[in-house]
Amino acid sequence: MSIGQHIITERFYGAKSHTIDNVDIVLSRECGENTLAVVRINNALYQLLVNDDGKDVLNDHVEEVGASFGAWTGSSAFPIGPFTPLGTEQSNSSFITADNKAIVKYFRKLESGQNPDVELISKISSCPNIAPILGFSSAEISGANYTLVMAQQYVPGLDGWSHALTTTSGSFAEDAEKIGEATRNVHTALASAFPTRVVPVEALADALTTRLNELISQAPEIARFKEAAIDLYQSLEGEAHIQRIHGDLHLGQLIKTPERYILIDFEGEPARPLNQRRLPDSPLKDLAGIIRSIDYAAYFDGEHTQWANEATALFLDGYGSIEDQELLNAYILDKALYEVAYEINNRPDWVKIPLEAVERLLD
Structure with missing residues (x-):
């Protein structure tokens, strides 16, 4: 598969002006007909679901990926699909549940430590101008902890x-x-x-x-x-x-x-x-x-x-x-x-x- 060839077209890949020198699969598991993977591209880690050609296909397979490689922590279980892509340009991938009660975000570029999106919103849940956290998943990769997925109350608008x-x-x-x-x-x-x-x-x-x-x-x-x-x-x-x-x-x-x-x-x-x-x-x-x-x-x-x-x-x-x-x-x-x-x-x-x-x- 040619992950490097396809990832340069993805919105979440923020180094489009840089030459890709190496692509290494750090962690992977089969996920239906595709492969869920944490991939090191140059010196950065990315979370992908790729097909046999190396193209990311997460948008169509959220139910299969679920909490990714991580352990789910939250007030309820991982949200139930089907899921619809949010459809706006952003550096991660977000999906809305069919009942419009939750939005699930997959962090694409991974960095060690708790993601501020989870860290900050979890501590100000009573503020009327935020959407409360429902849960998140994290995993240890190469000896460090990474936030992989989070779910929030969906606010239509x-x-x-x-x-x-x-x-x-x-x-x-x-x-x-x-x-x-x-x-x-x-x-x-x-x-x-x-x-x-x-x-x-x-x-x-x-x-x-x-x-x-x-x-x-x-x-x-x-x-x-x-x-x-x-x-x-x-x-x-x-x-x-x-x-x-x-x-x-x-x-x-x-x-x-x-x-x-x-x-x-x-x-x-x-x-x-x-x-x-x-x-x-x-x-x-x-x-x-x-x-x-x-x-x-x-x-x-x-x-x-x-x-x-x-x-x-x-x-x-x-x-x-x-x-x-x-x-x-x-x-x-x-x-x-x-x-x-x-x-x-x-x-x-x-x-x-x-x-x-x-x-x-x-x-």
Whole structure:
């Protein structure tokens, strides 16, 4: 089978610009007519269900795969199918049960340690702006523990990105305000469930500089912004609160219900190592993610600058007081630079949107 040949077409494979040097099967078992496998591609592990040709076919065989290689932990057994693929672009694979009561997510790129999606949501189950965890599976692979699958209560509704694109010619202000309120509620819950602390802003600026260098190594096109970005980061001063946060918040990570918005996918940025995604950070990072996502929606089909400005203002009003506007600006720049690197490696046709944003931010 030729796994390397097929995986480069998969949405969850995030290294499309890199040459595949080796493919090793670390763990496998027969699963009907296919093979369930944990595969090391270059230096990363992926969870796949492949046919004889090496093509991933998980979408059609969830009932057979079940909890994968892992032991199931939860308030109930693994959900009962049949299952329907969620059908949206994401770095993992999610499926909805026929009764619309549960959504099952298979983590595709595996990293050792408990996945933040399970870790964070499990501790804030009473928050009205999350979907409770029903269970998860984990397994020991090569001496380390990995989260393989999780199930959550399914919340029907349109994701925030899709909803925003239908309102770019009108106003997104009311929705943006509700998103701000939901984000504040989740941050408050996380601050109660996990430790918080105060750090010098210089430490956050140093982390942003380190990340900038990492992004340049992934996408050398960013290097031309390095001097201006570092100047902005080094101008920051004072102190800031840090805590556990969502880590990759954007409109696509929100579900609109008649009453409120629900935050989903607490894994953090898929391109960052899991041990970094589990570190506390400023809540302003999540705010920057939403602000950048509003900008994406406004510029996706044309320019709607006034729409974006109004929605951003109402989002911040809904969230409440902002600790440090200059630090927020730095996180917005950081997010835009990250988006440039991400789009170069995943959706080159989209790179113009964040590139123009970086130029505006540094002008």
